[in-house]
Amino acid sequence: MSNRIGRRTLVFSKGPRITSRYTLVGPREGRGPHALDFHEIMGDDTLGQKTAEKTERLMLEIAIAKTLEQHGTEVHDLQFLIAGDLLNQITTSNLAASTHAVPFIGIYGACSTFAEALGLAAVLLQGDFADQVMVGTASHYQTAERQFRYPIELNVQHLATNQVTVTGAAAAILSFADRGPHLTHATFGQVVDMGLKDPQDMGSAMAPAAFQTIKDHLADTGRSLEDYDIVFTGDLGKQGSKMLRVLLERENYTGLERLQDGGSRIFGPGQAVGAGGSGAACIAVMTLGYILNCLESAKAKRVLVVATGALLSALTVLQGESIPCIAHAVVLEQ
């Protein structure tokens, strides 16, 4: 028996579920329209730490600790912790993992990291390698600005196509316990590089990757967009979402009203955030917050989460490389 359908989609017939979750966001995210979907809103964006990197690490540690607590699970009862983040050498995840005696799988997928983690966790559960797996990620506006762009003290003006890195952290436990939505499928994406080079417009660069993965997923499963109550991309932002629609329309896909984008939704219209949110935490907090709330309250029964990542570095941009992008998809079902 193969656990794969079509060319690229993995099937998790044993029914792994998201059985515990925790989301934590910064004050700006807490002023957005989804404030009530998150478990905790930070009073300030430092948590009393001396550097933003230490704050980001603490945020991930809090998300991990609270997820364990809500699950009634000790860390040594987990078989794996899978985590990644945006920082060089994923140091947020490495440092947070260093306080837990559990096998650690470090991953990097930029803003697609969380879906990559969910997919791998389901693989380990379906494949009888684990009973309980923790996944986590975090990002912080200030660490990302410092690393990828300019020191925030410079107060550089942002363009309308710029996205704002979400300050947030998220963690979840996947297991076979009798609660929470099922993770039924995963479609890991290929790297797509359309030659775009503008780091001020990553939404446009990522849209073709989202398109490719959605197309592959629907072909593999024989489903249409209408088979999903929500097709939740993240984080294309406003610019990238427009482009994804154009790409889907051009190939005559219907059901485009099912599309929603995490990056476009996390902040409200009154917030000066360019094209919307991004960062590894964005799709993570929106999925574990908003989407899981939709599934729990039966506002949605089946959701396709398509997490996109722009796989650039500050150095590759300066060296004139184009921006390779990726999108990983997972199906969550009530």
Place this chain on the structure above:
Amino acid sequence: MSNRIGRRTLVFSKGPRITSRYTLVGPREGRGPHALDFHEIMGDDTLGQKTAEKTERLMLEIAIAKTLEQHGTEVHDLQFLIAGDLLNQITTSNLAASTHAVPFIGIYGACSTFAEALGLAAVLLQGDFADQVMVGTASHYQTAERQFRYPIELNVQHLATNQVTVTGAAAAILSFADRGPHLTHATFGQVVDMGLKDPQDMGSAMAPAAFQTIKDHLADTGRSLEDYDIVFTGDLGKQGSKMLRVLLERENYTGLERLQDGGSRIFGPGQAVGAGGSGAACIAVMTLGYILNCLESAKAKRVLVVATGALLSALTVLQGESIPCIAHAVVLEQ
């Protein structure tokens, strides 16, 4: 049926094998004692590229292309490419992956990356998620020096405990084809942080992680070091290897004569390389070159490969963080 024994060790009973491989090293590595174990030695360390980053990317692309060629496999017949490297946002792997239309799983484990990739590939094969999986990694002396230390033009003096990043790339295909060594077990490690902070001596920082994973692996499998013809660590270097021996002796492990270290072996005594080699490529080219040659020529029948990684970044060092380390182990058997 569980595919796990003990607390942490995964078992691959279906017999996934390394069925194709390619190793490529720089001129300095080609002057070392293992020159004949590698498939290709570069004539210079640029391959005609303008930057060392472009060279590193090209090296990985060559390793991938040659591995496919030797396997008689087209890239679209693979189900996954798993790769990672040392550079910020693993851009070498991302850019190399962008030329291949295959689902990509980006990972980060510093110099332990290759064992992490091998373990995940075996998970995907054993779990019926894939029939053929490619793994790859690369590192380059100049890109690592520039990113983690000083521009090489500064000609900073190295300490005896410093390790030299290996210039090299390696790729392999894992499948169920009827050739090559079996990958029978994997033990993913936890992050171990003993509070060491000296980035000039990463061997000492990594030794406790190697010790922890070896201990866990032997406890899970009920084996001793003597059950392996070679216990191949990488890359502890001379300093870290000494420390691992002390840790094992202190807990009365026997069979320490089975220990060999990739970082200590890749360069010869006449080469000015401090404590030895390191870098994501080191354990990768030594495993796919030297170790697989030992298995093929029956000089060894069963080898435990324990790949270690120091999970620091240039920023965490400056911010006074200690160095979290990890070690992932895989068993290769004739």
